[in-house]
Amino acid sequence: MTVRxxxxxxxxxxxxxxxxxxxxxxxxIMGRTPNVTELGIFSVMWSEHCSYKSSKKWLRKLPTxxxxxxxxxxxxxxxxxxxxxxxxxxxxxxxxxxSFIEPYQGAATxxxxxxxxxxxxxxxxxxxxxxxxFGDPKHPKTRQLVSGVVxxxxxxxxxxxxxxxGGECTFHPRFNGNIxxxxxxxGLARKDKVFYARAAGIGNPVVYVGSKTGRDGIHGATMxxxxxxxxxxxxxxTVQVGDPFTEKLLIEACLELMATDAIVAIQDMGxxxxxxxxxxxxxxxxxxxxxxxxxxxxxxxxxxxxxxxLSESQERMLMVLKQGREGEAERIFKKWELDFAVVGTxxxxxxxxxxxxxxxxxxxxxxxxxxxxxxxxxxxxxxxPRPMVDASTVPAPDDIAAALRTLISCPDIASKRWIYEQYDxxxxxxxxxxxxGDAAVVRIHGSDRGLALVTDCTPRYCDADPKMGGAQxxxxxxxNITAVGAKPLAVTDCMNFGNPERPEIMGQFAGCIEGMAxxxxxxxxxxVSGNVSLYNDTGAVGVQPTPAIxxxxxxxxxxxxxxxxxxxxGNALLLIGETKGHLGAxxxxxxxxxxxxxxxPPVDLTAExxxxxxxRDTIRTGRPLATHDCSDGGLxxxxxxxxxxxxxxxxxxxxxxxxxxxxxxxxxxxxxxxxEVPEADVAGILARAKAEDVPAAKIGxxxxxxxxxxxxxxxxxxxxxxxxxxxLPAYMAGKA
Amino acid sequence: xxxAVIVFPGSNCDRDVAVALTRITGTAPAMVWHGxxxxxxxxxxxxPGGFSYGDYLRTGAIAAHSPVMGEVxxxxxxxxxxxxxxxxxxxLTESGLLPGALVRxxxxxxxxxxxxxxxxxxxxxFTRRYKKGQQIKIPIAHADGNYRADAETLRRLEGEGRVAxxxxxxxGEATEQGNPNxxxxxxxxxxxxxxxxxGLMPHPERAIEQLLGGSDGRAFFExxxx
Numbered sequence: 001m002t003v004r005x006x007x008x009x010x011x012x013x014x015x016x017x018x019x020x021x022x023x024x025x026x027x028x029i030m031g032r033t034p035n036v037t038e039l040g041i042f043s044v045m046w047s048e049h050c051s052y053k054s055s056k057k058w059l060r061k062l063p064t065x066x067x068x069x070x071x072x073x074x075x076x077x078x079x080x081x082x083x084x085x086x087x088x089x090x091x092x093x094x095x096x097x098x099s100f101i102e103p104y105q106g107a108a109t110x111x112x113x114x115x116x117x118x119x120x121x122x123x124x125x126x127x128x129x130x131x132x133x134f135g136d137p138k139h140p141k142t143r144q145l146v147s148g149v150v151x152x153x154x155x156x157x158x159x160x161x162x163x164x165x166g167g168e169c170t171f172h173p174r175f176n177g178n179i180x181x182x183x184x185x186x187g188l189a190r191k192d193k194v195f196y197a198r199a200a201g202i203g204n205p206v207v208y209v210g211s212k213t214g215r216d217g218i219h220g221a222t223m224x225x226x227x228x229x230x231x232x233x234x235x236x237x238t239v240q241v242g243d244p245f246t247e248k249l250l251i252e253a254c255l256e257l258m259a260t261d262a263i264v265a266i267q268d269m270g271x272x273x274x275x276x277x278x279x280x281x282x283x284x285x286x287x288x289x290x291x292x293x294x295x296x297x298x299x300x301x302x303x304x305x306x307x308x309x310l311s312e313s314q315e316r317m318l319m320v321l322k323q324g325r326e327g328e329a330e331r332i333f334k335k336w337e338l339d340f341a342v343v344g345t346x347x348x349x350x351x352x353x354x355x356x357x358x359x360x361x362x363x364x365x366x367x368x369x370x371x372x373x374x375x376x377x378x379x380x381x382x383x384x385p386r387p388m389v390d391a392s393t394v395p396a397p398d399d400i401a402a403a404l405r406t407l408i409s410c411p412d413i414a415s416k417r418w419i420y421e422q423y424d425x426x427x428x429x430x431x432x433x434x435x436x437g438d439a440a441v442v443r444i445h446g447s448d449r450g451l452a453l454v455t456d457c458t459p460r461y462c463d464a465d466p467k468m469g470g471a472q473x474x475x476x477x478x479x480n481i482t483a484v485g486a487k488p489l490a491v492t493d494c495m496n497f498g499n500p501e502r503p504e505i506m507g508q509f510a511g512c513i514e515g516m517a518x519x520x521x522x523x524x525x526x527x528v529s530g531n532v533s534l535y536n537d538t539g540a541v542g543v544q545p546t547p548a549i550x551x552x553x554x555x556x557x558x559x560x561x562x563x564x565x566x567x568x569x570g571n572a573l574l575l576i577g578e579t580k581g582h583l584g585a586x587x588x589x590x591x592x593x594x595x596x597x598x599x600x601p602p603v604d605l606t607a608e609x610x611x612x613x614x615x616r617d618t619i620r621t622g623r624p625l626a627t628h629d630c631s632d633g634g635l636x637x638x639x640x641x642x643x644x645x646x647x648x649x650x651x652x653x654x655x656x657x658x659x660x661x662x663x664x665x666x667x668x669x670x671x672x673x674x675x676e677v678p679e680a681d682v683a684g685i686l687a688r689a690k691a692e693d694v695p696a697a698k699i700g701x702x703x704x705x706x707x708x709x710x711x712x713x714x715x716x717x718x719x720x721x722x723x724x725x726x727x728l729p730a731y732m733a734g735k736a
Numbered sequence: 737x738x739x740a741v742i743v744f745p746g747s748n749c750d751r752d753v754a755v756a757l758t759r760i761t762g763t764a765p766a767m768v769w770h771g772x773x774x775x776x777x778x779x780x781x782x783x784p785g786g787f788s789y790g791d792y793l794r795t796g797a798i799a800a801h802s803p804v805m806g807e808v809x810x811x812x813x814x815x816x817x818x819x820x821x822x823x824x825x826x827x828l829t830e831s832g833l834l835p836g837a838l839v840r841x842x843x844x845x846x847x848x849x850x851x852x853x854x855x856x857x858x859x860x861x862f863t864r865r866y867k868k869g870q871q872i873k874i875p876i877a878h879a880d881g882n883y884r885a886d887a888e889t890l891r892r893l894e895g896e897g898r899v900a901x902x903x904x905x906x907x908g909e910a911t912e913q914g915n916p917n918x919x920x921x922x923x924x925x926x927x928x929x930x931x932x933x934x935g936l937m938p939h940p941e942r943a944i945e946q947l948l949g950g951s952d953g954r955a956f957f958e959x960x961x962x
Contacts, residue, residue, distance in 0.1 A: 154846050158877070159787040161748025245746050245790025335771075337745060424848045424877040426942050426949075427785075429752040434949065443947075558947065 009033050016043035016219070022374055029368045037305040037354065037362045044219070044272035044310060045279060045369050048534050053374045054500035055532045058513045062527045063520045068489055069528055070194065076117040076268065077187075078528025079194055080490045082554050086444065087191045088451060089123040092131070092184035092494040092550040094533035099181040102239040103148025108156040109242040110183045112314055115160060116268035119251050120317065122195040122258050123187025126428060127442045128157045130167040130183050131455040131494070131548040135176030137411050137731055142171070145179055146419075147732065153183070154422040159244035160251065163431050164423035165440035167455055171411045174463070177538025182494040182531075184550040186453055188444060195258060197267040199285030199320045199346055204264055206278070206289060206344035207326065209333050210250050210316035213274070214299035216240050217312025246315040246338070253336040254317065262325035269316040275309045277318040278344075278352060282366045288349035289366070293356040297339040305354055305361035320346060380506030386464050389584035389598035391663035400636075400665065400713040403592050405723050407633045407666070408640055410591045414727035436645070437564050438483040438629055441555060450561070452486035452553040458632070459544035461600035464585040466511025466545055471603040473512075473549045474519035475670060479629045481553035482612040483673060485560045485619040488523065488553040493530040498542025500534045508545040509534075515603075516547060522605035523612075525551070560619050562627035566646030569703030571625060572682045573650055575635065577611045577672030578695040581663025587633045588666035601668045608671040614694045615673045618685060626676035636665040636709070638674050639700070643707050643717045644724060651708045652700035665709065676702060737961050739765040739780040742808065744799045744827075749785030749941065753821065756941040757782070760957035770802045780817045780960060781808055783824030785877070785939060795838065795880045796826030805831055817861055818933045819960075822878055825925070825935030834926055834935045835893070836885030842918030846879040850950065851916050853901045853924055853938060854908060860931040863900060864962065865955035871908045872952035874938040876916060881937040883919035883926075893926055901925040901936055 013023040016039065026034055026042040034042060044050055052059065064072035070087055071079035077091035095110025115125050130153055135142045146169075157164045162185070217240035257263060265285065267277040274296070282289040293308050303311075321329055326342055333340035347353075354362040397403035407413055420435035432450055433441035439454040456477040462469025474491065481488040493516065498505040520526055536543040555561055583589050584598025618624060626646070630638045636652075643649055654664050677685060682698055689696035708714040730736035739757055743750045750767065758764040766776050770788075775781060788799035799805070805827075812818045812833055820828040828834040841847060850873050855866040866872065885893070893899055901924040905914030910922040917937070925936025940953030 151845075158846055158848075158879075159746070159748075159790060161786060243790070245787060245792070248746055248748065248787070248790075335769075421849050422846045424846070426848060426875055426877060426939070427748055427752070429755060429942050429944075429948060432947050 009039060013039055013043065016040065017047060018043050022046055025372060029365065029372060035362065037309060038364055040306045040310050041275050041362065041364065044275055046374055050272050050276055051373050052532055054376050054378050054534060055495065055509065056375050057377055058510055061513055061517045063517060064526050064528060066490065066524060066526045069526055072528050073530060075196060076120045078490065078492055079121065080528060080552065081191060085191050087189050087194060088186060088552055089118050089121050089189055090184065090186040090492055090550065090552055091117050091529040092182055092492040092548060093117065093531040094494050094496055095181045095183065096178060096496060096533050096536055098239040099149055100179050103145050104152040104155065105239055105241050107149040107152030107181050109240045109314055110181055111153055111156040112242045112244065112247050113270050114183045114185045115162065115247060116270065118185040118187040119254055120195065120266055120268045121189065122193050123189040124255060125162045125185050125187045126430065127186045127440065127453055128162050128164040128183065129453055129455050129550060131457065132167065132169040133175045133180035133459065133546060134171050135179065136173040137171050139176045143732060149181055150419050150422055156242055156244040158424040160248045161427050163425045163427050165425050165431055165442060166435050166453055169416050169419060172459065172544060174541065174544045177541060178536040178543050180496045180536065180543065180546055182548045184455060184492060186451065186552060193258065195263060195266050197265055197280050197284055199265045199281040199287050201264055202287065202346050202348050204320050204323055204346045205326055205342045206291065206346065207319050207321055207329065208296055208316065208341045208343045209319065210338055211243065211246050211313055212297040212299040212339055213308055213311045214313045215303065215307055215311060218307060218310045240312045240314050242314050249336040249338055250315055250317065253333050253338055256332050257329050260328065262321050262329055264320040264322055266317060266319040269318060271312065273310060273312050274318065279366060279369060281318065281320060282352060283370050288347035288351045289344055290347050290353045291344035293354055293361060295341050295343045297341050305356045378500050378506045379503045380510050381503045382507045383466050383504065383511060386597060386599045389589065391581040391583050391660050391667065394583050394589065394593055396660060396662040397592060400662065400709050401715040404636055404640060404715060407587060407591055407637055408720055409723040409727050410587065411727065412587060413633055413637060415725045416728065417725060418728040418732055432558065432561065433484060433563060438480040441484055441561055443558065448558050450555040450558050452481045452484045452555055454480040455548055455550045456480060457546050457548045459546045460585050462512055462545040462547065464598065464600045466508045467515035468600050468603055469545065470512035470515025470547050471519040471605065472600065472670060473547050474516050474523065474525060475603050475608045476631055477549040477551035478523045478525055479612055481551050482616050483562060483627045483629045484555065485562045485616065486553035486555040487616065488525050488551060490526050490528045490552055492550040493527055494548040495530065495532045496536055496543060496546040496548065497534050498537040505542055512545055512547045519603065519605055523609055560623060562619055562624065564628040564642050564645050565626055566642045566648040566650065566676055566702050567625040569648055571676050571702045572679050572698050573639065573700040573702060574675045574677060574682065574685060574696055575672065575699045576615055576675060576694060576696050577669065578607065579635065579659060579664055579667060579669050579672065581659035581667040582669050583663055583667055586666060586668045601670050603670050610692065611671045611694050614689060614692055618675065622681060622685060624675040624677045628674050630672040630674065634666040634668050640707055640720055642674065644721050647717060648702055649704035649706045649717050650700050650702045651704065654699060654710055655697065737761040737763055738778045739782060740768050740775050740778045741765045741782045741784055742768050742770060742804055744770040744788035744802060746788045746790055747784050747786035749821065749939065753782055753784045753941045756944050756957050760944065760954060761961035768804065770804045773803050773807055775804065775807050775811065780819060781811060783820040783827050785822030785824060788823055788827065796823060796830040799827045800830035809833065812933055815930065815932055819862065820935040821939060821941065822937055825937055826880065828933065828935040833933050834928060835889045836883055838880050839882045839884055840880050841882050847916055848875065848877040850875050851938060852904045852906055852914060854904045854910065856899045856902050857897050860900065860927060860934065862934045862956060862959055865959040871904065873950050874940055874953055875942045876938050878937055881917040881919065883923040885920060890920055894921065898927040899923055900927055900934055901938065
């Protein structure tokens with residue numbers, strides 16, 4: 001980057017993605033024309049990715065508090081009290097744009113970044129999850145993207161030794177030009193040992209640890225704040241390169257130092273690297289910070305201040321230590337063979353001052369950059385409502401068993417074993433429920449309690465009705481945690497949307513937030529951390545709106561933990577919740593009837609809460625043998641999954657009603673669960689359900705080698721398994 | 737029963753094996769940093785799983801030259817038992833304590849899942865609590881577990897009964913379908929001549945209780961403790 005004449009600074013601002021108004025505001029704050037380094041800093045700090053300037057107005061509507069919330073949004077990750085003096089620290093984050101450009105490194109560094117957000121706060125990471133959305137399997141890029149993203153997630157997570165225990169992966173043509181790669185990390189810390197980013201203590205040393213700074217990822221945050229055009233390939237240099245080995249060392253070194261009391265504040269260098277970490281720490285502490293850029297460990301020679309400040313080199317941390325503790329900290333980082341450098345000090349000036357080769361390279365006020373950060377109330381229009389689909393107008397299949405086979409092998413429902421077996425999901429030896437169930441369960445090390453963890457969202461619902469889809473994403477997360485027997489506590493969100501400058505996209509965002517807020521309130525399930533990824537468009541096509549939800553719940557008694565597998569023959573299957581046979585926006589409609597229209601199933605939050613609380617109580621007191629929620633594909637898919645997991649069939653007897661049989665079996669009505677219980681317990685559970693106004697009915701009996709419906713249709717559990725397991729490996733081998 | 741677990745930069749199953757040793761042998765192992773050249777007087781040295789040095793160069797290649805390995809070799813020569821699990825097995829072949837090499841899985845992918853194993857020899861401190869021919873289920877988690885050796889070495893390993901564990905299918909047959917990574921002769925673990933050094937790719941420390949999905953690994957540590 002060569003120095004440009006001042007007259008060109010405005011043009012440069014445009015290249016950096018700043019609007020004319022934003023440039024004018026930067027000049028006003030500085031009281032002069034900013035130099036290249038300063039302008040670069042303005043542009044990344046005010047990028048959509050770092051500033052949330054389009055979304056902030058809406059994010060405020062989400063509930064973020066509860067008695068168990070220790071720290072909500074605004075820090076590196078959310079913190080909740082899980083009892084016994086422990087906290088869970090967690091967050092989900094997107095790495096969509098980099099993963100589309102360079103799938104392996106994009107996904108890998110997504111995992112690395114979210115891990116740092118969590119261990120920065122003093123937590124040992126204990127689980128990773130992810131939520132992946134790819135384009136049409138027939139699209140020429142899809143296979144390569146799936147392969148690269150999965151290898152990248154595994155390559156990073158496996159090496160750092162944190163189990164990847166859960167996630168979801170679906171496909172739709174609307175993601176052809178923009179895939180979504182959302183990664184979540186959950187960590188554990190002692191409640192009295194949580195670390196924050198707030199700098200304090202004038203004169204305290206500012207310390208840089210981790211990897212050296214190179215020229216990678218410069219302006220990555222700006223790239224992530226723009227729509228893809230034809231020049232996507234040219235953006236590859238803005239993707240960072242990860243080194244999970246260094247990250248593993250950084251985790252161990254940081255946790256070792258955190259066991260002492262030498263750290264005042266700590267912040268990882270994520271998007272916008274040294275720039276955002278120094279601004280965050282100084283800003284939160286109301287202080288100034290002076291950094292000598294010559295002391296920053298550098299991988300390459302001749303780096304300019306602009307490059308050093310905007311580099312997104314991975315595996316780096318910035319921290320403020322107590323004066324006099326530098327030697328002790330340095331010994332720990334040297335032991336782990338990591339760079340350690342005192343690069344600056346805290347000042348009382350309220351300014352960020354950068355020195356480089358004896359010159360002042362930048363001198364900017366800290367507070368105004370965040371206080372006067374642009375915030376946009378972008379115009380929005382609500383999504384047009386779609387009509388309800390009357391189930392009687394949707395043709396019934398000639399053969400229920402054939403329709404079941406079609407659904408169980410369709411890309412969205414097909415087994416994701418090919419993916420999760422590439423992730424080490426057992427390291428740390430506390431994974432009690434592996435991928436493939438309703439929620440992963442990870443034991444709190446050394447105790448008999450566990451955390452239930454899950455990611456959920458149904459983008460086709462959000463596309464059909466953003467508000468209902470937003471509520472459904474939260475409700476399904478809550479339901480999955482409930483289904484393993486845990487109490488849902490809080491969520492993190494990862495909001496993936498298109499170009500916010502388009503009113504219909506802002507309408508989707510506003511709608512999803514509204515639905516999420518209602519559901520989070522009704523279910524006492526606050527949002528404690530999150531991330532927003534906008535501009536997920538290529539040309540004029542935006543992704544299906546995808547507010548991915550990552551949920552955490554506590555299982556106080558591991559002995560009651562439920563799995564979805566049918567345990568034995570001769571037990572009853574109970575359906576909890578009401579079935580109206582909603583086929584709008586369902587997978588049956590898309591995969592069997594070849595239609596994608598209609599309103600999604602309504603989410604009745606009162607029923608959701610009541611039914612879920614009933615199921616959780618039943619699990620705690622009555623010990624069902626298996627529990628599974630009903631979601632994609634409806635009741636019959638839920639039962640088929642239970643049968644496949646247990647290797648035991650079931651005979652369903654669907655009661656005659658006004659709901660057509662195919663709608664009863666494949667409708668995606670919400671707030672429903674299937675329980676396997678001993679016959680002797682049926683009457684008691686149904687009586688209690690009636691007393692609590694919870695719809696419940698016996699719908700079948702376990703046993704045999706096949707799944708049968710009303711004695712008329714049958715498919716063997718073995719055939720179901722083959723159909724369910726075959727698609728993804730065959731597709732990845734180029735044979736499907 | 738005193739043991740030591742060597743911790744390399746990038747080891748990540750060190751805690752898991754320490755938990756298993758503590759719970760089943762009743763004594764917590766000493767955790768020895770790779771940069772230390774001294775290992776306490778112990779009855780067993782464990783090289784744990786993980787990604788020592790990030791698997792850079794080749795799996796186990798850099799760790800094999802780390803300062804502590806000189807002492808590990810000296811102790812092994814004196815007959816002190818040495819156990820290498822997963823990355824530990826890779827380090828044992830790289831350092832010459834066991835013959836052969838572990839290369840990339842035939843499917844090229846990292847694989848994490850339960851596999852069926854046949855115990856081929858109960859004649860060692862590690863396998864004495866199993867029966868010869870017993871079939872057990874233990875998880876694997878590796879990308880480079882494909883055991884390779886020249887024909888003469890394989891003949892010797894087989895002839896001297898030094899194959900400890902073999903991958904089998906659910907029926908107990910050592911078929912291609914039962915072989916997750918393409919290993920020669922379905923080999924999952926081997927001994928040195930004296931059966932005091934064992935390297936294996938599967939993780940017995942991940943199978944010590946039903947809650948984790950299986951407890952077939954308990955007998956492995958019970959054998960060590962006995």
